[in-house]
Structures are given as structure tokens and as C-alpha cells.
Amino acid sequence: xxxxxxxTQEELKKIQDLNAEFGKLKSSIGxxxxxKQSLFKTIDFIREEFSAHEKMLIEKYGADSVINIxxxxxxxxxx
Numbered sequence: 001x002x003x004x005x006x007x008t009q010e011e012l013k014k015i016q017d018l019n020a021e022f023g024k025l026k027s028s029i030g031x032x033x034x035x036k037q038s039l040f041k042t043i044d045f046i047r048e049e050f051s052a053h054e055k056m057l058i059e060k061y062g063a064d065s066v067i068n069i070x071x072x073x074x075x076x077x078x079x
Contacts, residue, residue: 061074062076064076064077065077
């Protein structure tokens, strides 16, 4: 029979604590990745909305129009 050797309670607690912390951090990374994917989807949606609205404005004011985002003033592009 082999002699049974065990780590000390302090050593065991330390490795268990570190392992638990590692698991929490891995879970946090997963949560952040899910949030990131959600943000990418939202960005894609906003881009599609922006593009559709831009097309509508081009049809209404012309492709050579420039809209001041601050004031809403519409001017023609200067050549």
C-alpha cells in the first residue's frame, strides 16, 4: 500500500479559492462576449436605419445636398 499524502488545509483552501475565482472570471468573460454580440447587432440595426433614412433624405433633398447635423440646414455641395 502507498502512503496517503494530502496538502494542508491552508494549501487546499488557497487552491480552491483560486479555482473558484478563475471560474468566476471565465463566466464574466462569457457574459461580456454576449454583451458584445448584442452591441454588434444593435450597431448593425442602427446602420440599416441610418442608411434607409439617408436614402429618404437623398430622394427628398438631392444627392448633392449636405445636411448640417447641428442645425438641420440643407445646403448644396460646393464643387
